[in-house]
Every structure is written in C-alpha cells, then in structure tokens.
Amino acid sequence: MATPETQRLVAGRYALLAELGRGGMGVVWRAEDKVIGRQVAVKELRLPDGLHGEQRAVLEERVLREARSAGRLNDPTVVTVFDVVTDGGLLYLVMELVEGPTLTQWVAANGPMPPAAAAALGKQVLAALECAHAVGGVHRDVKPSNIMVLPSGRAKLADFGIARIDDDPRLTSTGAVVGSPGYLAPERIQHAVATPATDLWALGATLFFAVEGYAAFERATTAATLYAVTNEVPYLSRCQGPLASAVMGLLINSPDARLSHQQAMHLLDLASTQGGPQPNLTNPITRSAPVPKPGGRLKRVAALLGSAVLLAAACFGGGWLTGRLGVTATAVGSPALQPTWTYGPGGQIPQFKLYTGSCAGGSMQAGRAYTTSMSCDQPHDIEVFGTTTPLDTNFKGGYPGQDPLARDAEGYCALLFSSAKIAPADKDTSLRFRALIPGEQAWDHVKTEDDPDGAARDAYCIVSSANGGQLTDSVIKKPS
Numbered sequence: 075m076a077t078p079e080t081q082r083l084v085a086g087r088y089a090l091l092a093e094l095g096r097g098g099m100g101v102v103w104r105a106e107d108k109v110i111g112r113q114v115a116v117k118e119l120r121l122p123d124g125l126h127g128e129q130r131a132v133l134e135e136r137v138l139r140e141a142r143s144a145g146r147l148n149d150p151t152v153v154t155v156f157d158v159v160t161d162g163g164l165l166y167l168v169m170e171l172v173e174g175p176t177l178t179q180w181v182a183a184n185g186p187m188p189p190a191a192a193a194a195l196g197k198q199v200l201a202a203l204e205c206a207h208a209v210g211g212v213h214r215d216v217k218p219s220n221i222m223v224l225p226s227g228r229a230k231l232a233d234f235g236i237a238r239i240d241d242d243p244r245l246t247s248t249g250a251v252v253g254s255p256g257y258l259a260p261e262r263i264q265h266a267v268a269t270p271a272t273d274l275w276a277l278g279a280t281l282f283f284a285v286e287g288y289a290a291f292e293r294a295t296t297a298a299t300l301y302a303v304t305n306e307v308p309y310l311s312r313c314q315g316p317l318a319s320a321v322m323g324l325l326i327n328s329p330d331a332r333l334s335h336q337q338a339m340h341l342l343d344l345a346s347t348q349g350g351p352q353p354n355l356t357n358p359i360t361r362s363a364p365v366p367k368p369g370g371r372l373k374r375v376a377a378l379l380g381s382a383v384l385l386a387a388a389c390f391g392g393g394w395l396t397g398r399l400g401v402t403a404t405a406v407g408s409p410a411l412q413p414t415w416t417y418g419p420g421g422q423i424p425q426f427k428l429y430t431g432s433c434a435g436g437s438m439q440a441g442r443a444y445t446t447s448m449s450c451d452q453p454h455d456i457e458v459f460g461t462t463t464p465l466d467t468n469f470k471g472g473y474p475g476q477d478p479l480a481r482d483a484e485g486y487c488a489l490l491f492s493s494a495k496i497a498p499a500d501k502d503t504s505l506r507f508r509a510l511i512p513g514e515q516a517w518d519h520v521k522t523e524d525d526p527d528g529a530a531r532d533a534y535c536i537v538s539s540a541n542g543g544q545l546t547d548s549v550i551k552k553p554s
C-alpha cells in the first residue's frame with residue numbers, strides 16, 4: 075500500500091493507492107480521484123514494445139475512441155469508463171472500481187459455478203452485449219477475466235471495446251497478437267472481422283468455463299488452442315437442458331447457425347430459474363469437485379466415456395439443442411453424414427437391438443436386422459457411437475414424423491461425430507455415419523406378453539468405414 079508520501083498522482087488528479095491486478099496490457103490500480111473524492115480503478119496501458127511512432131499513435135487514438143464509446147454505454151452491467159488521460163507518455167484508463175473478483179478468480183476460489191447461477195450471470199452479460207450490439211458496438215474480448223462478479227451475483231463486463239492490436243491492419247505488422255486465443259471465435263481465427271456473433275461465441279466459451287471450471291479450448295500451445303477452437307466440440311458434464319443448449323448453441327462454429335441473442339436469452343432465462351433460489355455468491359460455495367487443470371481434460375473425457383451416452387444426451391438436452399433450435403447436421407458440418415434410416419417393422423432396418431459402444435457384423439443394408447452385438451476389438455462392420463432421445467424425453471404424443479426425428483438425430487450425431495469422442499484424426503474421410511430413427515410402427519409399438527419390447531423412442535448414431543471395408547477397433551476415444 076502506498077503512503078501519502080510515495081503515492082503517485084496521475085494527471086494531477088488520480089492518486090494510485092494499491093495494485094489490483096495485471097493483465098495483458100498493463101497494471102490496474104485502486105486509486106482515488108482527488109477532485110471528487112471517490113475511489114476508482116486506473117488501468118495503466120503499456121503498449122507493446124516494438125510499435126513505431128505511427129503505430130503507437132494509431133493505437134492510442136483507438137483506445138481513446140473506443141473508451142469514449144464504452145463511456146457512452148449506460149448499462150449497469152458494463153464497467154463504466156470515466157476518463158482517459160496521459161501522463162509521462164503513458165495512457166491511463168479511469169474506470170468504475172468494481173469490488174468483486176473476476177469470473178476467473180471466482181472459479182479459482184469456489185470451483186465450478188452452480189448452473190442456475192451461471193445462467194443468471196450469462197443473462198446479464200448477454201443483456202449488456204445486446205445493448206452494445208444494438209448501437210453497433212462489439213466487445214471483441216469477452217472472457218472470464220473480463221467479467222467481474224459482485225457479491226450480490228450481479229455481473230459487470232469490463233474492457234469494452236478496448237482496442238486490440240489484431241483488429242487494425244495498420245498495427246498487425248508488429249506481429250504482436252491477441253490475449254486469449256481460447257475465447258476467439260472460429261471465424262476470427264480465419265481473420266473475419268469481429269461481429270456481434272463473435273461476442274456470442276465467446277460468451278458460450280465463458281459460460282462453459284463458469285459451469286465446468288476449466289477453459290473448453292485451452293491447450294498447451296497457442297496453435298493447439300486455435301486448432302481446438304476450430305475443430306473440437308467440448309463436453310459439458312455439469313449441466314443439462316436449456317443451459318447446455320445455450321452453451322453448445324453459442325459455440326456453433328458457423329456464425330450464421332449460432333444462436334441469436336433472443337434464442338440464447340430464452341434458454342438462459344429458463345435455465346436461471348431451474349434449481350431453486352440463486353446461491354449467494356458472497357460466501358464461497360462448497361467446492362463440489364476440484365477445478366480440473368486444462369491438461370486434465372482428456373482424462374476427464376476418458377473417465378466420462380463409460381456414461382458418455384447419458385452424459386451427452388443430458389448435455390445436448392435430448393433434442394433441446396438440435397431440433398428446437400434448428401441446429402442441423404449441415405450446420406455442424408459433417409461431410410461423412412449419410413441419409414438417415416428408420417428401424418422397426420416397415421423400416422429399412424427391421425430390428426435393431428444394439429447400444430452405444432457395441433459393434434456388429436454386416437454392412438448397413440436395407441432389410442438387414444441387427445439383434446446381436448460383438449466385441450469392437452474384432453473386425454466389424456458397424457459401431458453404435460451414440461444414442462439420443464429426439465425431441466423431448468417427455469414427448470407423449472403420437473409419431474412426430476420422420477422429418478423432425480431425423481433433424482434432431484442428425485444434429486446430435488453430427489455434433490458427437492465431430493467431437494473429440496470420435497478418435498480417428500481422418501474421420502471425415504475414413505468413416506461414414508448415419509442416424510437411425512424409430513419408424514412409426516416401432517414408435518407406436520405396444521408391448522404384449524409374447525412381445526415384451528416397449529415403444530421405441532431412441533435414435534442411434536452408427537458409424538462404418540467409408541470404403542466399405544471392416545473396422546478393426548472402436549472409433550470411440552480410449553481412456554489415456
């Protein structure tokens with residue numbers, strides 16, 4: 075803590091009292107505004123080394139311009155920028171002082187956030203983004219360390235529109251890049267400009283972090299992180315229903331297929347009212363499990379594989395994500411997807427009695443029945459890599475029709491196929507998969523003493539080799 079004698083006074087007005095933290099662009103101080111006698115946060119912006127005069131001027135100009143626009147955003151969920159000043163050649167941003175941890179710090183101290191609290195937090199951040207997007211603003215850097223959590227549970231979004239080196243072609247020549255590649259939407263990695271949809275993707279990654287306690291795409295190197303952002307679908311293990319649908323729907327690669335503000339808000343609204351009253355975020359919540367380290371993710375996935383079907387079905391919401399929100403296999407992007415078939419009497423596959431992780435002989439042919447499984451260690455023709463209950467598990471009506479069932483099942487199978495659960499690196503070319511949905515007779519089947527099978531409501535994801543040959547091992551990633 076600085077004493078009055080050693081206190082630095084910035085711009086003749088802001089007395090720096092103590093360091094609050096450090097980020098990619100500089101130090102943040104608790105300070106006192108001597109003119110009006112209130113405490114503020116002062117961020118000392120240290121521009122990257124190696125910028126030449128013009129680049130420095132461009133960046134400073136952008137910081138000023140964007141701080142002004144952030145200052146204009148009159149939203150209680152946005153950390154207000156009061157002033158931008160220069161002193162001794164350095165640039166300082168004077169902001170509202172937020173007395174609460176960032177989401178990163180909160181999770182480090184308390185473990186994963188309860189789903190209803192994470193949904194409530196997500197709603198607030200989404201509302202702030204919506205307000206900014208409506209007037210043409212884009213945050214560009216939504217991530218856990220830019221979200222501050224007040225003891226009341228209210229959230230505040232910091233660093234609004236702060237200039238980033240990578241956004242301006244006049245600045246990229248220094249090679250200085252981006253802070254958090256794990257929160258950079260896939261289209262940004264392909265150098266598309268930042269749009270409201272890129273902020274929404276980052277919100278999805280942030281909510282994943284809140285609810286799981288680790289960053290979905292963080293890997294040991296930047297290259298591996300960027301690869302994961304572009305190619306992997308993360309597993310959610312601590313939430314289901316609308317929250318899982320919101321997170322996964324925000325993380326859809328294609329900005330056009332990604333959830334809109336309204337869709338995300340609707341789901342977060344539903345999720346925030348589930349699970350009883352909101353926990354008080356003042357008191358540390360008893361840690362339900364240690365926060366896994368980023369490197370531990372594969373182990374987690376492996377440990378979850380035993381219950382992967384239940385887990386995936388729960389987290390993708392058994393139809394919440396796919397059918398209701400129009401997430402189709404095409405949106406997920408699956409070149410290996412084959413046309414969906416039906417099973418049961420009158421369907422292409424008259425009988426189907428396999429389950430996830432089981433394999434069978436006999437290539438998929440109309441009229442072939444699958445009633446017994448075999449070990450996936452033996453050469454086999456097909457493997458079931460997922461099971462889902464399309465539409466709603468509580469759907470009690472008559473046969474909904476092949477189209478809605480197929481849309482749901484294809485979306486689910488495509489998500490699962492593109493995820494890290496399916497191991498082969500060349501899966502898009504070496505494998506083919508299809509969804510198998512119940513036909514009308516299987517759906518309506520009434521069990522009798524002679525025929526004890528009940529109505530069939532499940533859909534299956536089936537994988538086979540692309541070249542018509544046999545598979546010699548399971549395609550599901552093995553525990554490491």
Ligand SMILES: Nc1ncnc2c1ncn2[C@@H]1O[C@H](COP(=O)(O)OP(=O)(O)OP(=O)(O)O)[C@@H](O)[C@H]1O
Pocket residue numbers: 094095096097098099100101102115117153169170171172173174176215219220232233253254
């Ligand atoms: N308005 C604020 N009020 C109180 N503390 C703040 C405020 N803004 C930032 N801090 C503290 O300062 C730390 C550093 O913030 P900063 O925005 O510089 O870094 P960052 O967001 O973690 O990283 P990056 O610069 O890469 O975005 C934060 O982790 C937080 O603890």
